[in-house]
Amino acid sequence: MDFTLSDEQQMFAETARTLLGDTCTPDHWRKMMERGDNTDPERWAAIVENGFTLVLLPEEAGGMGLGELDFALIAEEAGYVALPEPLIESAGVAAPMLGALAPAHPLLADPEATIALAHPLNPVVADADRAAAILLERDGHAFLARADQVRLTPAQTIDPLRRLFRVEWDAADAEDLGPADWDLALDRAALFAAAQGLGLAQRAVDMAVDYAKERQQFGKPIGSYQAVKHHLASAQVAIEFARPVVRAAAAEIGHRDVQARSRVSHAKIAALEAADKATRASIQVHGAMGYSWEVDAHLFLKRTLALTQSWGTPAFHRARIAARLFTQPAGPDQTFARETHAAAATREIIHA
Amino acid sequence: MDLSYTPEQQAFRAEVRAWLEAHVPAEPLEHFDATRGGFEAHREWERTLKSGDWGMVTWPKEYGGRGLDLIEWLIFEEEYYRAGAPGRVNQNGIFLLGPTLIEFGTPEQKQRFLPPMASGEEIWAQAWSEPQAGSDLAGVRATAVRDGDEYVLNGHKIWSSRAVFADWAFGLFREPGTERHKGMSLIFFPLDAPGVTVNAIRKINGHVGFAEIFLEDVRVPAFNRLGDEGQGWHICMATAGFERGLMLRSPARYQVAAAALAGLWQDHKQDADPVLEADVVRAFMNADAYALSIYQTASRLMAGAKIGPEASTNKIFWSELDIHLHQTALSILGPKAELVVQPGEHDWLDDYIFALAGPIYAGSNEIQRNIIAERMLGLPR
Secondary structure, three states, X not given: OEOOXXXXXXXXXXXXXXXXXXXXXXXXXXXXXXHOOOOOHHHHHHHHHOOHHHOOOOHHHOOOXXXXXXXXXXXXXXXXXXXXXXXXXXXXXXXXXXXXXXXXXXXXXXXXXXXXEOOOOOOOEEOOOOOOEEEEEEOOEEEEEOHHHOEEEEEOOOOXXXXXXXXXXXXXXXXXXXXXXXXXXXXXXXXXXXXXXXXXXXXXXXXXXXHHHHOEEOOEEHHHOHHHHXXXXXXXXXXXXXXXXXXXXXXXXXXOOHHXXXXXXXXXXXXXXXXXXXXXXXXXXXXXXXXXXXXOHHHHHHHHHHHHHOOOOXXXXXXXXXXXXXXXXXXXXXXXXXXXXXXXXXXXXXXX | OEOXXXXXXXXXXXXXXXXXXXXXXXXXXXXXXOOXXXXXXXXXXXXXXXXXXXXXXXXXXXXXXXXXXXXXXXXXXXXXXXXXXXXXXXXXXXHHHHHHHHHXXXXXXXXXXXXXXXXXXXXXXXXXXXXXXXXXXXXXXXXXXXXOOEEEEEEEEOOOOOOOOOOEEEEEEEOOOOOOOOOEEEEEEEOOOOXXXXXXXXXXXXXXXEEEEEEEEEEEEHHHEEOOOOEHHHHHHHHHHHHHHOOOOOXXXXXXXXXXXXXXXXXXXXXXXXXXXXHXXXXXXXXXXXXXXXXXXXXXXXXXXXXXXXXXXXXXXHHHHHHHHHHHHHHHHHHHOOOOOOOOOOOHHXXXXXXXXXXXXXXXXXXXXXXXXXXXXXXXX
């Protein structure tokens, strides 16, 4: 039993933090919003060069074959910079699905290419127009189509750094890849949304802390007042008790049982609630400035809003936790429930 | 990260479970704060625990422990709460003073105080707060004057849990003339020493769980001072770290309650407000999140880290989840919530009343939020 990250994982997270922090600054957000775009070719090239798009791709498909925990660390850093590019959807969800279905697919040979995924739970698809292909669902099968083989309608979102599309398509125009693991795609997407939520939340708190140290009212920095402190402390508490859930969910996702699904759902709810609390506290602490377009706090609020409701609503995820709670044993020996069951099974074998 | 137990950890769990199944009293004991009889029954249970060598499993063997690590401690706690074993009457000793003694005590002090603490022969109360020094603990006025090899203690302590029945107290005293964080020392005194008067204070549940302590020229040997003279504040903060961070409230406590709440919901959902199911799920999530967080902390500490200001987040989280969980139970019970239960029934009401103390003791949650804001986030004082 060890709940710590390995040295390699810590270094990996550090690399992601530095790269994304340097290439996705408030200045970059401003420029992209002015251009009405969400892609920065230089940044994407750096992301690709560092191998972030290959982390979860199976080795037989040319990837690194690492685990969800490794990718979740990248997703957390992506949240911290409100990353506009579809790194998480493409490299965290869609490409691994394609890699599992068709490891030799030529699309996977181009690490710069993104793949979009239309999950039945989501009404829209991010960056579908620029994706090399879109994965689509019908009767449990995955179909693959290029953007010019489907009908895309832009769907305006309040998040100025996301580009969304509704997709209409005919199975006759798409390549049938056979039955696909849509549940795993959902689990991964929900997990990485949770990880992004941690980053969004921490950035919102950090921005508010910086502001509260500088902004003076009644002759003192507003951060010296307890009313301000307590908003931010409460948000930090929410983050601290979401993070271990996200980490455990990432480590356990491969078990594919009711406990693992429940934990992913818990991670999604807890991390995005932390992000909701933190982003709203951040806007409040920034005062009227926080309500202005000029201060970046709103970007984090909007991304939080988007991620909270996509990849399964809070009600959807709560139902999955309820399924675990009301059908499986609960209690202090059930934190890592399948462990306890394994031990009981071993004892029964010994006694038999 | 490896979220599986080793075969040794699994075997340890089985050993704890078997021992507890054979020894936990079939009938619940009377509460240790309710009467002297309840208190002594719990002391007897501590002796039984010690007879199985379960007094305090993380302590070194020479001081009455088993020398186990924090993951094994968590497993022990999980099994302890799962078995419904009695509350730990000596919690101020074994969970707070004990770890502090192990860190700051001399070998002679450890030898003198730890074994009888682990066996329940000496039960401890905390004597820190004063009428004018609550959240602002550095305002302590009680004094310790050095006189040869002794200290002479004077002052008025209050809100000391279990001091009415306990044997010893660990108190915070200052050298006369010193101010604030300087000049304080942590000193132990027997609660039956000449010059000590203990008056019970009833809690809102009617139990005599609190006391105030008057000290008039109480003489104790200088041996009873933990750490250096004047180091008291530093040592108290280390104790508070254990209190808030890890030891005081094991996650298992809330996981048992959350599981019971799920059962209560299943039994009552035909008649209860359907929106409450979300709160039942929420209570389970919170207890689980707290457990995962403590596994994370235990792993970090075993890898060499120290408890820091993030301990304050724990205290806020468990105290607030406890209230939410019990409020949910009372909402499910509806009009029956106010009724006092029969002995042996799950006492959601008393547990709720107890939970209300959580945001106050061990440093109020307002103080914890200040600590988080100032020491974790770096906001100005």
